[in-house]
Amino acid sequence: MTPEMMSLAGQIEQSVELLRRRLDWDRSQKRFDELTAMSERPDFWDDAQAAQKLMRERTKLNDQMEAIQSLESDLSDARELYEMAQEEGDKDALEEILELLKNAKARGEKAELEALLSGEADGNDCYVEIHAGAGGTESQDWAGMLRRMYVRWANAHDMKLDEVEEHVGEEAGIKSATLQIKGENAYGWLKSESGVHRLVRISPFDSNARRHTSFASVWVYPVIDESIDIEIEDKDVRTDTYRASGAGGQHVNKTDSAVRLTHEPTGIVVACQNGRSQHQNRATAWEMLRARLYELELQKKREATEALESTKSEIGWGHQIRSYVLQPYQMVKDLRTNVETSDTQGVLDGDLDQFLAASLSHSLTSASDTDDSGA
Secondary structure, three states: OOHHHHHHHHHHHHHHHHHHHHHHHHHHHHHHHHHHHHHHHHHHHHHHHHHOOOOOHHHHHHHHHHHHHHHHHHHHHHHHHHHHHHHHHHHHHHHHHHHHHHHHHHHHHHHHHHOOOOOOOOOOEEEEEEEEEEOHHHHHHHHHHHHHHHHHHHHHOOEEHHHHEEEEEEOOEEEEEEEEEOOOOOHHHHHOOOEEEEEEEOOOOOOOOEEEEEEEEEEEEEEEOOOOOOOOOHHHHHEEEEEOOOOOHHHHHHOOEEEEEEOOOEEEEEEEEOOHHHHHHHHHHHHHHHHHHHHHHHHHOOOOOOHHHHOOOOOOOOOOOEEEEOOOOOOOEEEEOEEEOOOOHHOOOOOHHHHHHHHHHHHHHHHHHHHHHHO
């Protein structure tokens, strides 16, 4: 093989070795066989909730093992194709082999990151809350741009998306919105997006074409299943109903069908308005409240007890995690990892993977450093 091909092949081999070690191949294969045998029992679906949980585990193991086998297969195919190309003097085939190896390397890197998504709720669906900061139309328009960015990201990753709640701005954008994103590792990928996002641009709403800075906050928390018990005292929750303000039918917009829950001990507020009835919205709001409280406990376990304060902090200077500068130059920069790009339009169209991957690697490195220092 050429030096470039040899380098790519070596990196793919390293990915395969690392993935096999993290997965513990022999143990995982044994567990997969056990789950397969259990799924074939006549009484397997008698307990639907338990069966679904086991099937999710089986599917995840299967996907992880197939990813490794696919990399091994591509590596073997590339070597065989190279030998054939050498024998036949087929130079065009060399480009195909190089492309095959590049694609396999990229898949290997992605699989390595996904293998690190082993947190307690990383595999879960998630809620994404977006709130405009101070600044009226400017910040509301920015919040609407962020909402579109996450919708585009979810669509690009074949994830399903539900609108839970939305309060539109008076002139443009949104005051707030909540999305539910459903897909493998949705929470694991997006959890690092929580924080304040800052936009600098020439305002389209300013007749003098002045530069404006706008802020919006994002909060991401996992959807939790019924097996996770979160105790909430009824006396601790204030329930308010109001008329839905978003898109909907006559009944939705003309009755107090929207529901807002306030957990008074923590100050956490959730709202749902897109259901067809107050009963549906109330049930969804309670699910969201349980999820928010669960996320709070997860953050405490990660020794991040400042999470609660961050939900109450001012949306503005000093709290931002990422800056999006559209004028006088173009740059998006993550202030935690220092990853940056000049492709601002690509980012706003949902191309977030470089930031998400860097945040995941950064958090794992930080956790490792903490463990080493405490050892």
